[in-house]
Amino acid sequence: MKKTVSEVRENQVKITDAFWSQIQEKVIDVVIPFQEKVLNDEIPGVEKSHAIENFRIAAGLSQGEFYGMVFQDSDVAKWLEGVAYSLAVKPDPALEARADEMIEIIEKAQQPDGYLDTYFIIKEPEHRWQNLQECHELYCAGHMMEAAAAYYRVTGKDKLLHVTERLADHIIGRFGPEEEKEHGFPGHQEVEIGLMKLYHVTGKEKYKNMARYFLEERGKNPDYFYEEKLRRGWQHSGQYSTDRLDVRYYQAHQTVYEQKEAVGHAVRALYMYTAMADLAGTDGDDRLYQACRTLWDNIVGRKLYITGGLGGDSEGEAFACNYELPNDMAYAETCASIAMIFFAHHMLEMDMDGAYADIIEKELYNSTISGMQLDGKRYFYVNPLECEPGVSGELFGYEHALPTRPGWYACACCPPNLIRLITSLGKYCFSESDSAIYSHLMIGQEAELQKADITVQTSYPWEGKTEYRVTPKTNEEFTLAIHIPYYVDTDSEETSVTVNGEPLNMAELMEKGYVYITRKWKEGDKVSVHFPMEVRKVYANQNVREDAGCVALLRGPIVYCLEGADNGKLLQSLRIPRDLNAVPYVCEDGVLRGNVLLRIEGWRMVGGQELYSEKRPVREKAVLTAIPYYTWANRGENQMRVWILEE
């Protein structure tokens, strides 16, 4: 399976979407400046970052000690990557100048041999590369490569690119299959993605080869981390006082070809799958594609929350066993959902199957943006599907699942990850092959593609009405393939795809979730896609014990939830009738303004005061209000549930 499409670059697309533009603006106007201040330790009351100061110290521009996590550098890298994408969305010379300045500091911090990691430069230079398991040197390198590639793609400036090339060359000089080199692989995958991006930008095979080396070395010797530990005399270089020896946590228990189940730390796993899928498509490597496909099927068939959340085991921020998807104890890290988009996007590039686009959409509208407060100022690391104040964030087993978003985190991976996702949204909308343009997402935009400029106008995700205006740049015939979401009833009379008002025969033109429209396009050609947007009741597989007897409500790509703010106490006593009567309406005021909410004729079970009773609780009519899941916890601490019992 070789990629047959090229990626759309960040600056080819301008998002002009009622839903997404305001989120992008918030990220650009609020989150990026806020994070810049955090990284510079300018926000009182927020967890100290020291990340930029670490680079200054390493560069000899400042005196002091290293502070922060051993992977603190990656916060700067992810911020830079986000800045790069944001400059494509909204040019800002002052911001670009500050980013350039930061890149200069990073360049100065780089060691003569190419090494770059402020923790070890400042604190333990003698212990470089001795603890790949825990010390995140390769992880930080990978993020810096991603930032460099993004900054180069958007601005054309190559200073950081050259820094990371030197860094990559340093890594290649040390690790690899050759006998004289060290054989190893990182405890936290990421450098594989970074190396692939360096390859895509520079075309230099050595970077792709190194990505393959790290992927294929992994799991060859499941005892590698143990042996590494022996070599360093069991000393914990870096900051770690516990050593995980369950190599499943690191996806190092088997080779990537042998792994059949998504296990261990979810973000590590998904970063690995992302690099695997990128490499498989780049090289047309069917064996690697099959490995990706097996893991994809396991996740989507057994380990994915309805919201797109990933990770049912909060210990190790990890995948739980098959079908174990606890709602109140979910880990469902924001970063994992973001990583799932990366993975899905590369799978899609190999195989234009709408199932991948559907997952990207699920992640985008639910458990990624749920990580950010609506005002952009607070963030969730963990995105549970049930919240119980007094329990969530407090009791043992629930400590990770906070009832409201904190301002920042000591381990601040998720907020900058959201920045880079949302500012680069444009590149997930379209792909382009020799003969076709593929539209994956219904997001309002102006896209400058190779074969055509396309303007998309849509009322998605609230309505199924989207128009594509095509301005071709060629006289040749080509295809516009538009992804129709999986839930659309293509047999419905209300569903239609028209070209300049002429209806097409969808049954004939649909293939794996895309409607293929091939013609000689003329300027001003208009494709309209209309479909009804019903409220859907969804049931979980009988293996999922946590969702037994329950339904989740979805409309379009949006997963809904009930919150105490609208529905009073004891959400567990509410019931959704089998014959659902749910009326969507636009919220007119408050922080949820503009969102489509659902008004549902439901039931409330009312019982006595006793703890246990033979008397069946009686049901009373109750009007329930469901809100989009991503908007939860924006009105103070209160109960929340996605899965509601059916009566």
Place this chain on the structure above:
Amino acid sequence: MKKTVSEVRENQVKITDAFWSQIQEKVIDVVIPFQEKVLNDEIPGVEKSHAIENFRIAAGLSQGEFYGMVFQDSDVAKWLEGVAYSLAVKPDPALEARADEMIEIIEKAQQPDGYLDTYFIIKEPEHRWQNLQECHELYCAGHMMEAAAAYYRVTGKDKLLHVTERLADHIIGRFGPEEEKEHGFPGHQEVEIGLMKLYHVTGKEKYKNMARYFLEERGKNPDYFYEEKLRRGWQHSGQYSTDRLDVRYYQAHQTVYEQKEAVGHAVRALYMYTAMADLAGTDGDDRLYQACRTLWDNIVGRKLYITGGLGGDSEGEAFACNYELPNDMAYAETCASIAMIFFAHHMLEMDMDGAYADIIEKELYNSTISGMQLDGKRYFYVNPLECEPGVSGELFGYEHALPTRPGWYACACCPPNLIRLITSLGKYCFSESDSAIYSHLMIGQEAELQKADITVQTSYPWEGKTEYRVTPKTNEEFTLAIHIPYYVDTDSEETSVTVNGEPLNMAELMEKGYVYITRKWKEGDKVSVHFPMEVRKVYANQNVREDAGCVALLRGPIVYCLEGADNGKLLQSLRIPRDLNAVPYVCEDGVLRGNVLLRIEGWRMVGGQELYSEKRPVREKAVLTAIPYYTWANRGENQMRVWILEE
């Protein structure tokens, strides 16, 4: 509220009950000898105990180091207490001789000043009494006092009694309200119970006063443990490396009069309430009674599992917040259920209210004996209400809730606690006041009481048919008050209480769950109590989110559960119909032989392979088999649920 009844002694009652006699026999014939071997380190493959060897070393009879928990001594004490009761049930001169021998070793281990705790005698004599928070010296003392009182009551031998009197005098010499004494209280309550038992046996007020001192000192200064820590320079004497400073864990956050909610470590709490209730009834202390009543109401109204389990928070083996009763993560320690019986028994002695007897019964037939495998050879510490192999005992948050009973524990509190409960069962059956005999439990027995000998024959808990044969020892009129369980429909035509075949008017004679029969009794008088035993569907309060939509099945005092062994996979896909059709039948073979099981016409929801689907699962008829909860996990590792969804 002063106690108006006297406790029935262990040797006044001989259990001759189809249900309980075999359990008593198993405990006496299997568990006591097994535990004796464990304490002597004679069982290969079982956690090393060293408990008796510790006493030998402390006594100078052996050389070596202390081994085990800082509270290892209490295992010996609890075993001795169990042996005492067992000698009342089944005299065994050889066993008694070995117990005498052990008591001699204990006597030799006691220090000249009365101190007795092998950890500190052997290991840290200089650190005695410096860490009341964690080091369990008073806890071990309390258990030794309980053992001494029991051994004296049953055998009349007072050697251990004198040892513990000297120990108590040593404690009284060191701690107390007087200015020159240290003011303190134990981190783990228990000595209060022991001191009350010493008082009951010796009549010496000083022991009761000391119990009151420890109870009333508690929580007066919530910083006491912190100050103690400062005094010892933050050193961890004993074995503990973590210091809990949340004093709610120790019920030391408020005085016992101020505490309105059962919080913290459940066994500590319940031992404290037990001593409070004993003292309240002994002294007729209304204020203390009210404190007990408040805590009782909180537990029974908000914190008690349907099985009688206590403790919804596995961290700290603790009570969770109100109504937080997770089934799969339950702690529900066997010891906590046993302690609840102690508490209920003292409450009952103050107030002959059947509600207390009902709780004793609930605990006896469910979450106490569930702690022991049917063959008496393996034990649960934790008694969850849902078990999911692959999750239970494995995933984070569930590690404590094992799917099958282990052979022994390093912290072996529960097995010996079960021994002493089951061997002393006789004393929970009757109480006697000046004018009445109260029957609390329907257990077959021959009881030699003050006013009469009573023979009870019953088919309880499987049928509601019990006969009391009375042989009076007095010509005076007296009352026989028989507890009728809370679930009995006294208006049913099938419910009757007859004396020599003549039906009584129950409505007139019932008061707070007891039917009061007052007459001049003649030899051979026969009271028959008959009631129907229906299968009951029970609903939890709407506040209990974990049981929402579910029912539990009970019959008589027995709580039922479904197991995979009978019902196949995916118990969460099973449904109990609203119109229940459940047929009880006696199990004829296998390890459950003799138990009444339920055959239920239910449903199984069957869905597709997809993780999520809009298609409602279809229901198929399924015959379900429910087994008594206490018998679960006797047929290998499999799924189990008490709460089943209703359809």
